[in-house]
Amino acid sequence: xxxxxxxxxxxxxxNYERLLAAARDAFAGQGTEASLEDIARSAEVGIGTLYRxxxxxxxxxxxxxxxxxxxxxxxxxxxxxSPSPEEALxxxxxxxxxxxxxxxxxxxxxxxxxxxxxxELYGSCETLQTSGARLLANAQRAGAIRPxxxxxxxxxxxxAIAWAGEHGENEADRLLDLVADGLRTRDR
Amino acid sequence: xxxxxxxxxxxxxxNYERLLAAARDAFAGQGTEASLEDIARSAEVGIGTLYRxxxxxxxxxxxxxxxxxxxxxxxxxxxxxSPSPEEALxxxxxxxxxxxxxxxxxxxxxxxxxxxxxxELYGSCETLQTSGARLLANAQRAGAIRPxxxxxxxxxxxxAIAWAGEHGENEADRLLDLVADGLRTRDR
DNA sequence: ATACATAGCGGAGCAAGCCTCCGAAAAGGC
DNA sequence: GCCTTTTCGGAGGCTTGCTCCGCTATGTAT
Numbered sequence: 001x002x003x004x005x006x007x008x009x010x011x012x013x014x015n016y017e018r019l020l021a022a023a024r025d026a027f028a029g030q031g032t033e034a035s036l037e038d039i040a041r042s043a044e045v046g047i048g049t050l051y052r053x054x055x056x057x058x059x060x061x062x063x064x065x066x067x068x069x070x071x072x073x074x075x076x077x078x079x080x081x082s083p084s085p086e087e088a089l090x091x092x093x094x095x096x097x098x099x100x101x102x103x104x105x106x107x108x109x110x111x112x113x114x115x116x117x118x119x120e121l122y123g124s125c126e127t128l129q130t131s132g133a134r135l136l137a138n139a140q141r142a143g144a145i146r147p148x149x150x151x152x153x154x155x156x157x158x159x160a161i162a163w164a165g166e167h168g169e170n171e172a173d174r175l176l177d178l179v180a181d182g183l184r185t186r187d188r
Numbered sequence: 189x190x191x192x193x194x195x196x197x198x199x200x201x202x203n204y205e206r207l208l209a210a211a212r213d214a215f216a217g218q219g220t221e222a223s224l225e226d227i228a229r230s231a232e233v234g235i236g237t238l239y240r241x242x243x244x245x246x247x248x249x250x251x252x253x254x255x256x257x258x259x260x261x262x263x264x265x266x267x268x269x270s271p272s273p274e275e276a277l278x279x280x281x282x283x284x285x286x287x288x289x290x291x292x293x294x295x296x297x298x299x300x301x302x303x304x305x306x307x308e309l310y311g312s313c314e315t316l317q318t319s320g321a322r323l324l325a326n327a328q329r330a331g332a333i334r335p336x337x338x339x340x341x342x343x344x345x346x347x348a349i350a351w352a353g354e355h356g357e358n359e360a361d362r363l364l365d366l367v368a369d370g371l372r373t374r375d376r
Numbered sequence: 377a378t379a380c381a382t383a384g385c386g387g388a389g390c391a392a393g394c395c396t397c398c399g400a401a402a403a404g405g406c
Numbered sequence: 407g408c409c410t411t412t413t414c415g416g417a418g419g420c421t422t423g424c425t426c427c428g429c430t431a432t433g434t435a436t
Binding site (some may be wrong): 095115144154157159161163164168175178179 | 263303349352356363366
């Protein structure tokens with residue numbers, strides 16, 4: 001499975017970078033549903049070239065997101081050392097929320113990939129789920145968070161709230177606080 | 189503003205009904221993003237006819253949903269008499285959830301209309317919000333539900349969860365229970 | 377330096393969906 | 407049965423996604 005791949009040809013590499021930059025701009029401006037033809041045009045590259053480098057919209061999104069996902073994973077690892085597992089989890093959920101609201105439409109893209117192993121974003125979703133699951137397990141062990149709750153639940157809930165926040169003005173954070181309350185253990 | 193409108197011509201009425209039925213089928217099968225051309229075709233009606241009766245996709249959705257919205261409003265009024273305002277609210281939220289999950293894509297359609305007075309679905313959203321707000325006020329007065337929380341919040345949260353439930357298999361109800369816990373007042 | 381093999385380019389062109397426009401057809405009042 | 411008015415319906419224009427393949431640029435071997 002370890003394919004020896006020679007370095008990209010100079011023109012290929014240049015076009016790849018230009019496309020990535022153009023995509024980032026377009027996503028920031030119009031959301032992840034921005035026209036791919038526009039992205040190719042503003043990267044000054046043919047549409048065929050875009051599709052060769054990124055066969056699907058999701059592949060392009062994945063490439064744009066990649067660093068952010070890595071960062072989130074690193075942050076989760078750091079937070080594992082926190083003295084308060086509950087606070088650590090909530091802190092990370094806020095990071096996750098910030099990430100999911102970077103581009104309009106992103107939450108939808110992630111959500112639709114979460115159970116689709118064929119999607120280029122599937123790997124990112126899995127990373128997020130396991131990162132979250134580790135923090136979650138800690139908080140659950142400390143008795144702070146209800147035990148029925150999975151890493152997948154976390155990612156889904158945050159995405160759902162991020163998505164809701166896109167309609168209306170930035171209520172995502174408030175809604176997150178609201179919902180987060182429901183995740184705590186209760187004395188019944 | 190009270191326009192006297194003579195009854196629809198026979199052919200118009202017939203086509204209207206056929207379109208409505210075809211739309212219901214298509215929405216059930218492919219979700220609310222089903223092709224309008226397909227709907228017209230399966231109603232055995234020209235595409236122009238569809239657009240005359242329903243100038244936008246949302247107008248068509250609204251027509252399909254109308255009865256359901258009326259029912260939800262009626263249920264809310266009944267539940268106002270319930271001895272337990274908290275249970276009444278939760279019960280109604282479950283009804284609302286059932287409604288929002290009727291067709292794939294519906295939650296998205298509702299959500300995008302909630303702050304768009306130009307949308308044909310805006311009226312339905314408002315009805316839901318006020319229905320919910322009445323039940324909410326009762327439950328808040330009884331001290332069962334946190335006082336910072338609006339009818340709009342309820343509709344948005346339920347829609348967000350319904351949307352999340354579309355990805356994966358029917359977890360909407362479980363997620364609703366989870367989140368509903370967060371809406372209760374807490375002793376801090 | 378030159379030539380060659382090939383990775384890479386790019387846009388014409390097809391498909392699918394949305395929506396409009398207007399000549400043809402049907403309805404129903406008289 | 408006729409005439410006005412409503413309604414029908416699909417051709418056609420537009421946008422967006424995506425593919426295919428002849429042409430070009432690149433890197434390497436000589």
